[in-house]
Amino acid sequence: MKSKQIIFLFFGLIILTSGYSQSFIQAYANVVNQCSQTNITANLTEFEALGLKRRGTAPLQNTLDWLKNKYLSYGYTAAQMQEDSYTYSGSTAVCKNLIVTKIGTLYPNTYVIVCGHYDSIGGTGTNDNGSGTSSILETARLLQNVPTDYSIKFINFSGEEDGLYGSQHYVSSVVNATNPKMNIRLVFNLDEVGGVAGMVNNTITCERDTNTNPSTNNAASATMTNELMNCVTLYSPLNTFLSYAYSSDYMPFQSNNEIITGFFETNETTHKHSPTDFLIYMDPVYNYNVAKATIGATLHFAQANAAAMAADKFDEYGVSFFPNPSKDILNINLGSLPVADYTFSIIDINGKEVLNTTFKAAKLIETVSVATLSKGIYLGILQAGDNRITKKIVIE
DSSP states (O other): OOOOOSOOOOTTHHHHTSSOOOOOOHHHHHHHTTOOHHHHHHHHHHHHHTOOOOTTSHHHHHHHHHHHHHHHHTTOOGGGEEEEEEOOTTOOOOEEEEEEEEOOSSEEEEEEEEEEEOOOSSSOOTTTTHHHHHHHHHHHHHHTTOOBSEEEEEEEESSOTTTSHHHHHHIIIIITTSSSOOEEEEEEEEOOOOOOTTSOOOEEEEEEOOOSTTOTTHHHHHHHHHHHHHHHHHHSSOEEEEEEOOSSTTHHHHHTTOOEEEEEESSOOSOTTSTTOOGGGSOHHHHHHHHHHHHHHHHHHTTBOHHHHHHTOSOTTOOEEESSSBSSEEEEEOTTOOOSOEEEEEEOTTSOEEEEEEESSOOSEEEEEOTTSOSEEEEEEEEETTEEEEEEEEEO
16 A cells, blocks of 8 residues: 655645535435444454465465455355456466446446455555455445446455556456456545544545546546545545545556546554554544445445435346347346346237247356347346346337
8 A cells, every 4th residue: 555645735626626516315325324333343353363465375365255255245146256366576376356246227338446455565454455445345235236327346456565466457457358448437446544543533535636647537537536525525424635646556547547536544554564554553433434435425426326225116136137228239137136047038018928048157247139129118027036027128
């Protein structure tokens, strides 16, 4: 993790905080208020007990396994998880990023990335970056079955402490290797947000892109960071402080011309990168408040469907069929449905079955051709064991 000096940028603050209005959304607050101090403290304690998390060590692998089990316990499935493996710096040790994908309902191919690293250097890294990890986990837990317009990727990077190797590998080998290139709405990075024991920890630093190479997305990053600051005020008791982004896992994305923002503690620990980076030197209540702000901001950036949330009309597994309307192909998002096999069928307005296919060991996203179907309204049916999910499909 970066070592931030107490230097903050105030220029542009007036510009950033004018001309923009965000409203409080009760449905978002209802989710935020389910954030658990018990979970945050327990996750920090468990993260600390896993030890020094360096490349090629059992603790790093054990932490990866711990993360996977956490996501599974929240209702995510193995199909939603991806391990991105790589080596670096002449070492044969294999490191892994963990990516958990939740598909959006309107813009399934556009992603909000919520990320932070889980490796450590010098010690257990309970603040740097168990604090960010705990906030991401609690956000993923509470958004598991919340419908969002945009897709979300919760990413736990390794290799950050040795030079942002995990995030750089992900950008070059996944983001840019996707055809077409992965469409990223925003990268929201959390690194060292645990506060300092014995201090008044009531402010979170919000980071925006001020880099000149490239500078193309500086204005968009400023806008998103202003929205982040507003979310902090709307959904947590914290104050905000505006600063600049550097030397953490959002930087490979920044260099790739993506829009970035981030959180960093305002009172900076003196225990980072040392054997004393322990929970006893942190403020877990502050970490809890940062998690609340993270949840509110993620709901905002991914555009959670407040009407559906309030009416409780969304299916519990987040299954979706897209694009809808469709023309040539239809994608089936399995969401968090806990099955390996399912049957998908399409029924026309006369009740005739016009398509039926079975998927074995289904991936998170499967694709069927609808090019031969006539224009009109159909019913899509996903049958998986006792689970039957139906949705209207429009063919153009």
